[in-house]
Amino acid sequence: MLNQKKTIQEGDRVVIYSGKDNMSMLTLEAGGQYNSKYGSYKHKNIIGKEYGSKVTSDNSNGFVHVVGMTPELWSITLDHRTQILFNLDISTIIFNLEIKNGSKVVESGTGSGSLSSSIARTVAPKGHLFTFEFHEERVKAARKDFKENGLDKYITVTHRDACGKEGFRRDDIEGMVGSIDAVFLDLPSPWDAVDNAVAVMHHGSMLCSFSPCIEQVQKTCIKLSESKFQEIKTVEVLIRTFDTRLQEYEELDLANPYKTNDYSQNTKKNFEIGGIKGYKNDSLLSKPFTEARGHTGYLSFARYLPSA
Amino acid sequence: MLNQKKTIQEGDRVVIYSGKDNMSMLTLEAGGQYNSKYGSYKHKNIIGKEYGSKVTSDNSNGFVHVVGMTPELWSITLDHRTQILFNLDISTIIFNLEIKNGSKVVESGTGSGSLSSSIARTVAPKGHLFTFEFHEERVKAARKDFKENGLDKYITVTHRDACGKEGFRRDDIEGMVGSIDAVFLDLPSPWDAVDNAVAVMHHGSMLCSFSPCIEQVQKTCIKLSESKFQEIKTVEVLIRTFDTRLQEYEELDLANPYKTNDYSQNTKKNFEIGGIKGYKNDSLLSKPFTEARGHTGYLSFARYLPSA
Amino acid sequence: MELDSSNNSTITPTPTTTVSTTKSQVFNFNSINEGENVILDINNGEKFSIVKVKRGLKTRIGKKQINISEIIGKPWFSSFQVVNETNTLKIVTQKELDDALNNLVELNQNDADNRNLDQNNTAQKLTQEEITKMKESGTDSNTIIKTIVENSSSFQTKTAYSQIKYLKKKIKKYSTIVKVIKPTSKSLTEAYYKKDARKICNLRFDSFGQLLTLANIRSGTQVLVVETCMGLVTGSIAERMGGEGTILSGFIGKGASLSIVNNFGFQSDVLNTIYPFNINLINKLNKKEDISEIINPTVGLDSKNKNKRQDNNKEDQDDQENGEEAITNQKNDTSTNNISKLLNDGTWSLVIVTKYSPLNILLACWPYLNASGNFVIFSQFPQPLIECHQFLHSNQMAINQQISEIWMREYQVLPKRTHPTMGMDGASGYLLSGIKVNNITKPTIASTTTTTTTNTTTTTPPSSDPLDIEKQVINSTTTTTAEEDETSESVLKKRKLDEEEKN
Amino acid sequence: MELDSSNNSTITPTPTTTVSTTKSQVFNFNSINEGENVILDINNGEKFSIVKVKRGLKTRIGKKQINISEIIGKPWFSSFQVVNETNTLKIVTQKELDDALNNLVELNQNDADNRNLDQNNTAQKLTQEEITKMKESGTDSNTIIKTIVENSSSFQTKTAYSQIKYLKKKIKKYSTIVKVIKPTSKSLTEAYYKKDARKICNLRFDSFGQLLTLANIRSGTQVLVVETCMGLVTGSIAERMGGEGTILSGFIGKGASLSIVNNFGFQSDVLNTIYPFNINLINKLNKKEDISEIINPTVGLDSKNKNKRQDNNKEDQDDQENGEEAITNQKNDTSTNNISKLLNDGTWSLVIVTKYSPLNILLACWPYLNASGNFVIFSQFPQPLIECHQFLHSNQMAINQQISEIWMREYQVLPKRTHPTMGMDGASGYLLSGIKVNNITKPTIASTTTTTTTNTTTTTPPSSDPLDIEKQVINSTTTTTAEEDETSESVLKKRKLDEEEKN
Incomplete structure (x- = not known):
């Protein structure tokens, strides 16, 4: 876990990353194979690649990233995911x-x-x-x-x-x-x-x-x-994580006395609702995740x- | 407090607003005068104005807004500001x-x-x-x-x-x-x-x-x-308020292989630091206020x- | 909060006079009548169903159609158990439920720590097949649970507390308890938030309560509301106003989408305070276009006219069940012309809760909010509110503006086991609130300005604008008024110190 | 957290063996020596002063210059009282302080509620003038406080708890207690955050701890850090690594502004892990320009070379006091050429904490972070991190990205009076963290794309780029990879349920 290398070698314990909620750890053996819903991967196709590489599955229908192990990733890959x-x-x-x-x-x-x-x-x-x-x-x-x-x-x-x-x-x-x-x-x-x-x-x-x-x-x-x-001193710390996306956000073209709406940019998709014109803008919006940890413990x- | 009117009348209890942390309540009398660090105001110059008006002080060196009383504003104008x-x-x-x-x-x-x-x-x-x-x-x-x-x-x-x-x-x-x-x-x-x-x-x-x-x-x-x-059911609710400002945010013109920096817009003020060019952009940034209420009580x- | 129910049999030292007072009232005013709307809370919040009570009415509870006649005449907030054999309901008291739990098995008396606890799940000797068979053969739920417990090899090693948790989980799984809740702003918000929060724009109860306060909602006032929450906001304002006042409820789409208003079960005096109208009316008023072509629905709250763009969620069916009867504002003039007149008279509160970008809606509605009136906008995202805040701030259109978020947490209060609940709803949404002002004492030449986050251009209001008060709004993005720029940090600091001394 | 100190006299049942072990160590390893850096914590966090201990050294404490010789040879974390008559320090134990408090006056024994309490402040018969006179005449602080209490008409009506609070406040006001703290990452972060948080970019302790974890800081590794926190970040990483590893510390400005590194009091082995360099080196490497004109300061951490653009705060003087001696990395080659070589070898962690917009810094440093390496950016504002997140996400440059904020609260733990403290620091700042990846298996034609919040244009990396791995970064704003798009909500929900069963 402590000796990070640039190239993946046989015997290395690596993390297979297929998403924040889909990580697993793997010790690479020459004859091994890794199977998941993101495809099958022969270990020998992983060995020799750089750490941090994107690896395509053996039949090219999926891909994963292979990264080095850290204590943080290790605790995610543990069975008790509550940790x-x-x-x-x-x-x-x-x-x-x-x-x-x-x-x-x-x-x-x-x-x-x-x-x-x-x-x-x-x-x-x-x-x-x-x-x-x-x-x-x-x-x-x-x-x-x-x-x-x-x-x-x-x-x-x-x-x-x-x-x-x-x-x-x-x-x-x-x-x-x-x-x-x-x-x-x-x-x-x-x-x-x-x-x-x-x-x-x-x-x-x-x-x-x-x-x-x-x-x-x-x-x-x-x-x-x-x-x-x-x-x-007793403290409590709680993490708040944010869901951040570039997403379509609908704007209505309502007239008002204070500013002129300018929808001349052709990137915007328009629609009509109840007699009003609307435009979909790509907006970078964020909000905290709804399901959050309310308590772990007092320190x-x-x-x-x-x-x- | 419950009968809102459009026009300020004698005898009305109003809120003089000179900032979030500078509100006071005032009952208007024909011969009265209101003094604050934002100037002096004869009540008669307030009476007859519309609620929500901006009123300039008698010697024109300051201004306040006069708005109607609500339970929320009233509790702010109370002496015990902790409420x-x-x-x-x-x-x-x-x-x-x-x-x-x-x-x-x-x-x-x-x-x-x-x-x-x-x-x-x-x-x-x-x-x-x-x-x-x-x-x-x-x-x-x-x-x-x-x-x-x-x-x-x-x-x-x-x-x-x-x-x-x-x-x-x-x-x-x-x-x-x-x-x-x-x-x-x-x-x-x-x-x-x-x-x-x-x-x-x-x-x-x-x-x-x-x-x-x-x-x-x-x-x-x-x-x-x-x-x-x-x-x-026991709950705790805490408000988080945000400090939101259009402010100058400094960006450094560092070269990188992934995107081309475009500083052609002439609204940006530039500077130089340690051999690097920098640009000040007006950015709309927000952050929670540092001094916050950590606890009021459990409900x-x-x-x-x-x-x- | 959960409370250990094992000690619930203690006799309450309520003065006898009260008990009699209460008793007599239960059957006079507090029972469920035919024709009333009820919320059926299934298994303590697992699912909600909203129905209008009728004798013989069957409604889906769990996987079955259950006859709910039994609830008629019973006190509000009573609990009922589904009788599997007859598909009917049977009233049960909380005490009976607790006793049933306690009598199921003998609990461990020593409250040991978890040292000897097996970390794995309860080893169960019964197969899922055997359990299903019992269930399908109509076996009484208590018997099922008792059998399951007896076949669990690890149940006896658990602490009493863990045992109760385990039993409660099993009870939830194998028996169905329905609690009959009175529909109110609070209970409907809770039910819809749990069912499908998107339908009510993710408006959480605490943010909603704060919104109603910040909007200074009270009886007798005039409110302008624009919402896409199926009428939850309009209905809640109507509930608070209780039949006195005017609610101009702007809808976006072909017809008013206010089906939740039906679920409140309002009397006509309350319904008559609601004036639904197409938001296009405001658009046209602002453009000074002909408004005669907009025909306002006289059957304004009819759920059949629901906006076709609304998500087609299968759960919708439940809401429709009692949507047959159209609610109308029959006493008052809901014509386009009259609503224009009411708008031009001005309102004291402006409330916006929609899934759309709020700035354009806010500015379109602004002329119809009286100066000194309160506005509140709710959004799940902070960015759109920051944009609105900046526009109003830089144009000196509002004072006392605040963007806020709520951090809300529930607690488990139990002897030796008190702590905040592990799960938490982390997203209250955001509120922008403030007070509208006029700045007519300082007419300045308006300049064109662009905010950084949108492609909106601020222009001089046309001088032919009929809304004189609005005419002289000052555009000045760069000047920040002294009054808004004082950081409240120092003041809060002072306040904090004051407070600390008291505790 | 505060603890009621009235019961502090209880004897600790420490095994005798330990006491002796501890005792012998106190005087071997744990005492303050001349030449060491210390933090003087004045009146429990009211003010901090950082000095290098020298016999006869006078430093400003409160309004006076105090001779601190007394602390030499005393155990770390000892408390000292300012002796007003001689302007020196006198060691006091916590027990002595508590006893002094308890002996001042007799406290109320009945722990009544506050019903009969006067809401106004303590009515004080002494004038401020009389108190000042006592103080100036060199009266012992305990005597002053005793006199004040005796002249307070409401003191006797307070509860014991309020009385202690009142006394503590007075003691703080009229006597000065100095605690000598060892400078560490934690204590320096605390001291600078309280002194002037802006100087350390408002980096709060909890966010900083999280940053060091997310960056996977450990001994023996290579780290690239860009900071404008006066060296707090660089120093803390050096502390953790303890003399093994390489810290490439990029500075913005004419010289390295790393004066806080001096305050850690590092041995040379730790100092030798730090390689300061002008961030312009990276700029020129990326442009493939001549780097020979950049002369790297060999005296890299000299605080005299401080960036002139730094705020000129009057408190700076305190920091400068022991900044005379320049810290250097004398063992290793800190030449521009060698640093270029180290950068091109690649680092495993990239840490950015500056007052500047982070995106350009991040992208400039990106080529020098190895794939599979960790990056963390801190900012007081969420917006700049959202922008970075979106850039990396849409260009598939990183995995496991997370934007987070911390909600931290302190508690008052007291019998019958336990609650979170009323005041709270509401702004932890925000962290963006993730793992760098290469996507070399899927070379796609790069397209030009514009993000919505900035005026940055993404272009095809020049094919002449020497950094081969970076060449094929894919630009595709619209395609979101399946792996990042799964909402973790459902998983959290599952986890939450699992958790609840355990509690």
């Missing part, structure tokens, strides 16, 4: 936790690995992500995904209860405890994991808790303020400052 | 409470009378608003305002605690109890007034409670569901259906 709008929360978390190449980060739970991949991209190669997950099957799935996406070097997945006694301590890994720059919690009872977070954090490091319900936020914020955190940020 | 964005909540309340000419409405508290005026406009002349207010001085101020705005015929202000024993019953007014079509509560503990509301409502009538804090909403909704209300609606 894709989560992108903005991920961005906000990484920006506000001040994560960069070299950061040491703790995350719990791992979940689909969507945030983990974004964090790994950002901390690599000097930093590391320690991610903790309670569900064993998710741990396995995540380890597999991270390996396939070439992120396993930067991520340690631990199968553990974030609220348990051991918490986030990995005393077996040198320099882990007390060196964590950022902690992210996505747990049903985040307040129960705050002490465990504190146990691996250093002065000045950041914590973020994501919760869908306001009651969780209330309990978490009280716990944080009692645990030597400052700069406690509570705080800085651990035990000696301030 | 003006409340307009959208008012609209949502009136629409969802299904208020119209002829409706009988209960409101508590009266507050600044902003919502009361809007309701009175809508229920007049066949309906009536019963508004209840705990603060005696607000009761007095509201009665005075309603009279001055010509709304007193449609509003009965009662000085009473909405959560008290008497509640909203005005047994002295024939047909009041049990005939209320809509109840609006803006109280610190709305749940304590629900029983009182029920006491004057009829099957199928609507209730709305406005609360700034989510904890109030939670208690109110539980109370409503326990009190034979259905269709319980919980419910329908009283004791026999369904």
Whole structure:
């Protein structure tokens, strides 16, 4: 996922793009074939092409674009498609936790690995992500995904209860405890994991808790303020996307005392309705999409400052 | 406020408009004078003009527009200017409470009378608003305002605690109890007034409670569901307003392989920066205002259906 | 908002006096009568159907024709269950529905977190075929659901909350509940918005409420409305005015397309406030052409005269069902000549909600709006309103202009589970509102100017124009008036600070 | 978010092992050293000042020049109180500040509603003159506040909550607290956005975070950035990349205007990833003109070379304070020739944040973005992005395009008083993002087309173009590709339903 190349090679994990809502990932094998409603594609016809190429299907009745994998595209191609709008929360978390190449980060739970991949991209190669997950099957799935996406070097997945006694301590890994720059919690009872977070954090490091319900936020914020955190701040971010099209927009040729209508341009298609002339103009119009995400969760940020 | 006329007459209460943030109300008297930073205006120079006229100040160094009073403009001209964005909540309340000419409405508290005026406009002349207010001085101020705005015929202000024993019953007014079509509560503990509301409502009538804090909403909704209300729905509405201007927008004349820049139109002002030519175009651009209202309150609606 | 219904059996501490008052009224004023229009809300908003109640009337609910006689005489807003065996309705109370839900199965008592939850869907042992068979054999819906639950291997591992969600979903699928709603501006807006929002120009309830406020709609006033919302806007204004006032409703097309007006079930006094007319009348008045050739439909609101250009949606049939009777403004003179006279008298509110580019409509109607009157235009797109705003602003034709959009969100309010609903309607549409003014104190030589986004040319109004007030509108694209240019940002900032102190 | 501080004295149940670990680190890695850049946050965001720490350095805080030596050796994010008598700083802990607040006066214990509250402001018996006198005579701020409270006739009628709000306001007014913040992408964005958002093109933190994600910024990659944000964007990308990768930072004007890069306090390895160049280089490369006349500044990030066209804001002085030292990319070849070579090698991310119309910049930079690479453009206005979107869409130059805006709100989380904050920043700005593609499998004869909003003419790329891949871009405004035209509405609807089941 992190090594972008110009030419598509055998063994590459690529994204087949046939539309915003039609993407899939594919690992290219010499003898492989990809089938979709946009046609069939022999892998060997893809291998050797440039990334970003438009590839026509084997029988020329369709086409797709082949692009490189990113954490964002990967989370779209995951089965749980509910994660894709989560992108903005991920961005906000990484920006506000001040994560960069070299950061040491703790995350719990791992979940689909969507945030983990974004964090790994950002901390690599000097930093590391320690991610903790309670569900064993998710741990396995995540380890597999991270390996396939070439992120396993930067991520340690631990199968553990974030609220348990051991918490986030990995005393077996040198320099882990007390060196964590950022902690992210996505747990049903985040307040129960705050002490465990504190146990691996250093002065000045950041914590973020994501919760869908306001009651969780209330309990978490009280716990944080009692645990030597400052700069406690809860925000909510929602993306609004726009439907933008060059479309025919109908104008009526009604007389008025203020301006002269000028429909002499021959590009306009005219019609008549109820005795009035009308003209269709190509107008570049935009509007927000009607179906939108009304809520993902609240993000509570705080800085651990035990000696301030 | 309700009888709009074409010509401004002595005794009229008008709005002097000198900008979105500079409106004031004025009752015209033959010998009066209005002074502002936009100049001095003798009332007699305003009287006799058409409503909507632009009036030049007595020494011609300024001008204002004189328009008729509406509940919306009135709430802007009030001292408590914080109410003006409340307009959208008012609209949502009136629409969802299904208020119209002829409706009988209960409101508590009266507050600044902003919502009361809007309701009175809508229920007049066949309906009536019963508004209840705990603060005696607000009761007095509201009665005075309603009279001055010509709304007193449609509003009965009662000085009473909405959560008290008497509640909203005005047994002295024939047909009041049990005939209320809509109840609006803006109280610190709305749940304590629900029983009182029920006491004057009829099957199928609507209730709305406005609360700034989510904890109030939670208690109110539980109370409503326990009190034979259905269709319980909590919404939040926020207005976004746009700053729209025809403004100079700078474009750089950078060469590219995809389109030819055409700057032959002579309306464009050009400049040079770092060796590149630039052109200023008049562009119609819009953006939301930065300073916005992030919250007014939550609106919980419910329908009283004791026999369904 | 949803409320956990498991605790609904609590007795309401309503004072007894009220209960009796309420009871006596239910059967006097609040029951559904034959001949009234009703909205049938099927499965809590899944579908809406609007019918005029008649004994023996059958209407399509789900996939069947159901006899709705049962609703006559019942209280408004009652719920009814479809009886599969007889294709009739049976009244049910909310409490009965809740109890049925609770009695179906025993719910989990421990409100655990979802750690042990299987992420996959409920593993169901019954095949879809077996379920269909049960359904077709007329098995009672509760029995079907109970069987499904018993054959679900994961149901017992869910939390009580998830179990209820699951049951509600199944109930929705296997039984049909019809709620009888009174048609009003609000309920019709909701029903049409859900059915096919395009038919009402995507006019959302909150934007519509705001529009009616900004237009200063009230009884006794004169309103000019141009809409392509099948009469929803005209009807809602008529509802608010309640039989007092004048609504000049301009239509675009051969006939008035106001079929939704029928669905309000108005009395004649309200209908008599509506004067439909072809917008071409305004066109001709502005051109000073002969208006005698425009024959205004005396049967103005007849849905049979529907504009042929309207989308032919199959759902239309439902709307037509009670469109047989033509609504007319029979008391008043709806002749072209009288409407011209009313237009020239002037109106106090101008409302435009159409699928067409609004600028030309706005300017054509402008002469018939009195100065100091309010105008509001709705559009799904911001661009056309920006264009109107700029035209009026640069020509100093209006004050207090505002382009706005609404951000509306619903909440789930539940103990320990309160949050905004995950799904949201992101497009309220946009409103342009303002107050018309005359600038007759400052006559300036008008200049020709072109706005950047359209190919419209502003010209000097012809001096022979009969509308004297309009004559001296000043054209000056570049001069921005001091009054409009003050940014309201600083003021808002101040206000915001004031506010914060109070909370 | 604010938290009621009255209960802050509760002891944190931190395991002892951690405390010791933390303690030892505080003084090893986490203290402020001489020579480091710091942000001084004055009175919780009221004002920001960015300085390079030097023993004896005086900087303006409030109306005075304050010696900041005291902060050296103290932990990052410590708070300091201005000592009025000596014009120095004194370290204070949050607990001390809270205690001071609580000890000032006894708060009301009953949490009554506001029924009996006087709506007017606190009636204050002291005159402003008397207060000013106290202040000028060097009276300790706590004493001033205590006196003010004692002379307020309405303070006792307020609720405890209102009393704390009132006290906090007074403390802010009469005492100055400075918090020392580490400069990072986040803290600098916050500081500059509050100071003067126009200088950073109104780039809000959330939009910026989203931009960095959408641009797929990571270490080891090559990025082309064009910005007029004084280096905030370039610096933030450099911060993320942490010394590995290549940032080609195009500037508009005579010299690189990257003074904010200085404020990050980067080590040389990070600075060495930045290659500033005049955007005219790209212009000339595209025109195939001689590039030798463009002399690239070797002292590329010197703030002295600041673009003269930049607004001359008086606050600039603060930024200049530590702009004396020029930052340079000294290890690598920043010559025009080498940058041309790097550009022609291609980049994987293109980021544009300027105050100029973006379309021409986008198209000029397009040849230097590799296919499959990500581009993101930020603008305060939607219109310019709609124009870019339409150009790329109609010419099939990009996939996965999205225009977005962010709706961000902060919350007040307090027992019984939880709600979104009343004030809100309503303008996140807009982002256009997408992935560049080549359409070389479908060479079509290019046609001339005009977009509606600009006077730009699309022409056939000259066949002599050296950029072969770009040659066959297809111009077809009217054909919309199947892949882009599917409305994502239906998919979102499905997703929404899936989601709702989980909550």
